[in-house]
Amino acid sequence: MSSLLDAAAGFRSVEWDARPRSVTPGRQRWDVKLVLGRPRTAEVFAAALRRIPGITEARANPVTGGVLVRHDARLRATDVGRIVRRAVTLVAEDPTGAGRPASARPVAAPAPRADRGLVVRPVLAVGGGVAAGIALIKGSALSRQLVAVGGVAAATAAVLRKAWRGTVDASQEAAGPGVERHPLVEIVGPHRRRLCGAVALSIACQASEMALGTLLGWTGLVLIKGQAAPLVRLGLTTASAQLFGLAGLMTAACAAVAGLSYASNLQWRRLGQDIEHDWRNRTYAHVQHLELRHLEGERTTRIAGALTDDVRQMGTFFATSANDLLQLGTSLALLVPLFLLLAPQIAWIAFLPIPVIAWLSFHYQDKVAADYAVSGEYRARLHSQLVNTLEAGATVKSFCTEDYEAERIDRLSGEVQDSSRRTDRSTIRHAEIVRVCTTGSMAGTLLIGGRAVLDGSLPFEVFSPLIGLPQMVMLRMNRLGGIVDQYQRTITAYDRVQRLRALPVETDGTGGPLDAEKARGEIVLDNVTFAYPDRPPALEDLSLTIPAGQITALVGATGSGKTTIAKLLMRFQNADIGSVLLDGRDVRELSRHDLRHAIGFVAQDPFLFDGTVADNIRYGSFGASGEAVVEAAMKAEAHTFVATLPDGYDTVIGERGAALSGGQRQRIALARAILKDAPVVILDEATSAVDNETEAAIQRALRVFAADRTMLIIAHRLSTVRHADRIYVMDKGGVVAEQGTHDELLAQHGLYASLWQLQAGEPAA
Numbered sequence: 001m002s003s004l005l006d007a008a009a010g011f012r013s014v015e016w017d018a019r020p021r022s023v024t025p026g027r028q029r030w031d032v033k034l035v036l037g038r039p040r041t042a043e044v045f046a047a048a049l050r051r052i053p054g055i056t057e058a059r060a061n062p063v064t065g066g067v068l069v070r071h072d073a074r075l076r077a078t079d080v081g082r083i084v085r086r087a088v089t090l091v092a093e094d095p096t097g098a099g100r101p102a103s104a105r106p107v108a109a110p111a112p113r114a115d116r117g118l119v120v121r122p123v124l125a126v127g128g129g130v131a132a133g134i135a136l137i138k139g140s141a142l143s144r145q146l147v148a149v150g151g152v153a154a155a156t157a158a159v160l161r162k163a164w165r166g167t168v169d170a171s172q173e174a175a176g177p178g179v180e181r182h183p184l185v186e187i188v189g190p191h192r193r194r195l196c197g198a199v200a201l202s203i204a205c206q207a208s209e210m211a212l213g214t215l216l217g218w219t220g221l222v223l224i225k226g227q228a229a230p231l232v233r234l235g236l237t238t239a240s241a242q243l244f245g246l247a248g249l250m251t252a253a254c255a256a257v258a259g260l261s262y263a264s265n266l267q268w269r270r271l272g273q274d275i276e277h278d279w280r281n282r283t284y285a286h287v288q289h290l291e292l293r294h295l296e297g298e299r300t301t302r303i304a305g306a307l308t309d310d311v312r313q314m315g316t317f318f319a320t321s322a323n324d325l326l327q328l329g330t331s332l333a334l335l336v337p338l339f340l341l342l343a344p345q346i347a348w349i350a351f352l353p354i355p356v357i358a359w360l361s362f363h364y365q366d367k368v369a370a371d372y373a374v375s376g377e378y379r380a381r382l383h384s385q386l387v388n389t390l391e392a393g394a395t396v397k398s399f400c401t402e403d404y405e406a407e408r409i410d411r412l413s414g415e416v417q418d419s420s421r422r423t424d425r426s427t428i429r430h431a432e433i434v435r436v437c438t439t440g441s442m443a444g445t446l447l448i449g450g451r452a453v454l455d456g457s458l459p460f461e462v463f464s465p466l467i468g469l470p471q472m473v474m475l476r477m478n479r480l481g482g483i484v485d486q487y488q489r490t491i492t493a494y495d496r497v498q499r500l501r502a503l504p505v506e507t508d509g510t511g512g513p514l515d516a517e518k519a520r521g522e523i524v525l526d527n528v529t530f531a532y533p534d535r536p537p538a539l540e541d542l543s544l545t546i547p548a549g550q551i552t553a554l555v556g557a558t559g560s561g562k563t564t565i566a567k568l569l570m571r572f573q574n575a576d577i578g579s580v581l582l583d584g585r586d587v588r589e590l591s592r593h594d595l596r597h598a599i600g601f602v603a604q605d606p607f608l609f610d611g612t613v614a615d616n617i618r619y620g621s622f623g624a625s626g627e628a629v630v631e632a633a634m635k636a637e638a639h640t641f642v643a644t645l646p647d648g649y650d651t652v653i654g655e656r657g658a659a660l661s662g663g664q665r666q667r668i669a670l671a672r673a674i675l676k677d678a679p680v681v682i683l684d685e686a687t688s689a690v691d692n693e694t695e696a697a698i699q700r701a702l703r704v705f706a707a708d709r710t711m712l713i714i715a716h717r718l719s720t721v722r723h724a725d726r727i728y729v730m731d732k733g734g735v736v737a738e739q740g741t742h743d744e745l746l747a748q749h750g751l752y753a754s755l756w757q758l759q760a761g762e763p764a765a
């Protein structure tokens, strides 16, 4: 890290905005304005960060201005923050990275440049060469016009080349090192057949549309000149017959355009939906199997965003923009040769607006991309704030902060409004400039083409049907910037989805299956040390035994590692040192599915789904009968209150069980674990919210339930565990301070005894 820090210290401090968006152990996300709308700077910035020891990954997104930094857990969050800020200062001074020694430059960055010209340079060379060659040989008026066409082609190619560079940057960034196939190919995946069908239909539709335009031109010809030569060749000799013939042909062309347009749009949309559905399912299946530490490390809203917005973006690109691009390409591919063949003298003026509109379109997109990113960010913040405030309704009311919250929403909404206004202004201005260009070119084509017709160098029969066709292309050109924007958004969305899919999933043990029916349930922690990333050890060299068929309790200081023990047992986390054994087998060797099948777990903050009481008790034991559900509810002391609910077990309890009290929620969760009927049951503060009388009843029922199984009870309220066969008293730092039965521990007059006296209201000895 020192090289960058030292180097940065020598530079004048540049006040570039860099703000942390989220900081979790081992990973930070930043908003860095410096990289917004600057792909090259983003590349240099990420490369600069990657060179720093301890930074394992750095990515900068020029579309959103977001920077992701993954780092070694030993690097402190504040140090990483300092590194990011200094990198901003350094790169702001030298955005190209050229000021560094060659050896220090990012290795991967310049490589793609070699391929970029492959597609566009030949167009430039051929277009320019042919035009210049003819001009030199002939030196006629026609050759001058061909030179002009060459100029238009060269200008268009130059504009497209610039845009192509940007998209290549974006796609290479998304594909990452070692990925051979283009992201769009990856996105389409197994839906190539539907893509081919959609492409064929779009091309046919575009050809029909141009045929329709030509027929309209011929109609004008018949009306003005009394006949159209191509129709005479078809045997229609009189003007009236030609008009009837044209009406018939146009009806057929209209029907073909409508039918093909309908079919192609349907195909593209279906393709988009297939892609969205497919990617959502595949990604969700992956997310379901992520290691819990990664799930906890990612923000829920971010994962939900990838599964909804990002996969939708990938589908929408194919449903709309891919179709637009293909139609634009087809119309250009048909029209340019047609003009060059039939009316080369007006081709240059007809197509003159193409490079101008293309340039305007890209320029506009560059400009609004940053605005879109900013307004998207403001919208996301507003959304998140709205959800937070609505969820915190009781807290807001109890602290009388309604006005404060309203002001916050007002401010965020104002920011969204301002940023949207900026984008709207540029959008309208852009549309009007394009309109001026297309109408200007139309006037020019009429003037120059009209003069050519008058001086006899261009037959009116040729000029008339061609006149309206370029407009069709121009109007489509207007969408070019939008298409590129959609492309970049799609690549960024693909990038985010791929990153989610790159997170490691839970691996299974190698020691064969575990038969839950036969499990005895003895649990041993053998010299276990475990630390969460970037934290001191939660458990340190801990050894304890939870005998099979008995009730064991864990009590003690808050944060002393009690829940962590349950997590290690369920393999939500793995011990760093030592091992956790179930019936003498290391849990890491057991299949996670079998292991978790053998354990009934009630978490500290159990989750209830939006559904009926019965659905929630039956969750995970979907085949359980109604009688079994009621029996489990009785054991958990839930039956009495459920019976008083309006629809009994069919009462809908709302999101997270919002329509129940805390104690009622706990009893439903307890009934769920009882119904699972597992040989090992872990209750983590499972009855902390129920009253003493109900808890005593639950304890009685649980003692019967626990008769033939291993039960681990984690609790702060000591009355909950006084009947346990063994109690471990945990102390700070994840160590066992005392152990024994309730009576033995009282007799020790230690930590447990003083806690008991405190809770019983007796003065401490």
Ligand SMILES: Nc1ncnc2c1ncn2[C@@H]1O[C@H](COP(=O)(O)OP(=O)(O)OP(=O)(O)O)[C@@H](O)[C@H]1O
Binding pocket: 296, 532, 533, 535, 538, 557, 558, 559, 560, 561, 562, 563, 564, 565, 604
């Ligand atoms: N996901 C996590 N990431 C980082 N640190 C964590 C995480 N979960 C717990 N910790 C830390 O690990 C330590 C032990 O936490 P644990 O939840 O096991 O304690 P506990 O004894 O169950 O506490 P309580 O009685 O308050 O429920 C605490 O210092 C806590 O801050």
